[in-house]
Amino acid sequence: MTAAPSRVVEIRGLTKSFRTGVTALQEIDLEIEAREFVSLIGPSGCGKSTLLRIIGDLIPATSGTVLVNGKAAHQARLDHDYGIVFQDSVLYDWRTVARNVSLPLEMLRWNRAKRQARVKEMLELVELTGFESNRPWQLSGGMQQRVSIARALSFDPALLLMDEPFGALDEMTRERLNMELLQIWAKAGSTVVFVTHSIPEAVFLSTRVVVMSARPGRIAEVIEVDLPQPRTATTREEPRFFELVTSVREALAAGRGDAARPAAAEDLY
């Protein structure tokens, strides 16, 4: 990526309403700089996944502009500017692990030797060397999600979009993958937009947490996470970590309009 603009995502006055009349997102303004790790957090129905999909041009915005790498989101998608990771790994079970990782490279018409070299590199990055010829269903959920991350990063996209990637995993696997994701992020040097339900996960991973409120989806507050990098297992035990978790929780409660019951957000933990 030569001469990449430092602003990777620029969203101005974004509104999304569905045909049913529901306004999913209202007047969203958000800028994301290169190498940032931004989490979108909020209650169910706040439109955080919708926002992620609009950035990725998987669904259109109703009004407003979304620029990725200084280009319209549509052009950015055509230019393969982002990789995406969903909640389920969406691996093709008729392909081996290696051929799943190389899938986007085939679309980009890389030759076989180049593909093989990159697949090897990516599987090293996500620590799955040795599993090249396994089938996805032979791997655990956490390993499948790592394959999915390797696939998303295989073509060096400037932006990594992650839609609750660890939502279906148990707490221990999730915490380990959080650590691994940060290491991958540091090594790959990409920018990440990360949708999550989990406050500790958002605080632990992010450089900024975007707290959203529901009906209509709006940005309630943006919280800078000033925890030192690189984050380690002990980061979760620092007082500052708990302070930030508390501020996110309060911002969420304020967004719901009931600051009196800050810990009661039913689908957050």
Place this chain on the structure above:
Amino acid sequence: MAQVAAASPSEERRHRGVARRVAATRAATIVLVLAALWGLWEGYKWLWETTGWTWPFVVDDTTMPHLHDIVGAFGDPATAGGPALIHPLLDAAWFTAKEALAGFLLGAAIGFALAVVLAHSRLLERGLLPYIVASQTVPILAIAPMVVVGLGSKGVEGWKSVAILAAYLTFFPVAINTLRGLKSVDARALELMHSYAASRWHVLWRLRVPASLPYIFVALRISATASVIGAIIGETPASIQEGLGGAIVNFNQYYSLQPTFLWATNVICAALGISFFALVAITERLVLRRAPENIA
């Protein structure tokens, strides 16, 4: 966490032992079922003959020959002084197999192509699908003479016309099932392809077709037997003598004299259908090496 460790030699040996036991069980099942069918046939025949029951039909050596007589008929001369029946029957089976195979391949290709076109255009799907369904309500006996005579006047050999009739029965299940498979692709997987800005061609061959292979193979199993039926039935109105259809018509006429010949022909017809089915099943097993729960 790495529960995918390569199988150790002892595990492999155990696996092979299990596989052998499974094969033995399967062979034993086949033998048992055949024995039971033999028992049913001969038991029924014996009971009806000794009691003299005539309902629903009179049982004697003409209506229900002994099974050993049917098997023995393979060795009887087909015509006075001619070769054993098995030889002309195998020749006929080969002839019909050729028609059925050509029809099966042609029909499968047409069915697949149709499904691909319909999957990409809702307008065409709405417009054409009713007629495709309607095509299957026309009895093959009604169109067979038209196809055979029509193509025959253009100098097309009879067996090729029959192959087209077999294709007429084959394409339908393939088209319907493939269409369903192509359209049942996981929405997330499609979004993923979309995120790569994949062309329709890439989405088709890298996602839709591989994802619908289980559907396609279900259809191919149905079509495999249907193509044999189509070939046999197609020969009759086409007055083609060389195949199994011709043999059936022929031995039908001599049924009161030689009932075992018709039964023996039926056995060969069934065997041909079963081998077509087995061929598809084996291919499926080679092609679809995926999650065990996804193997139909």
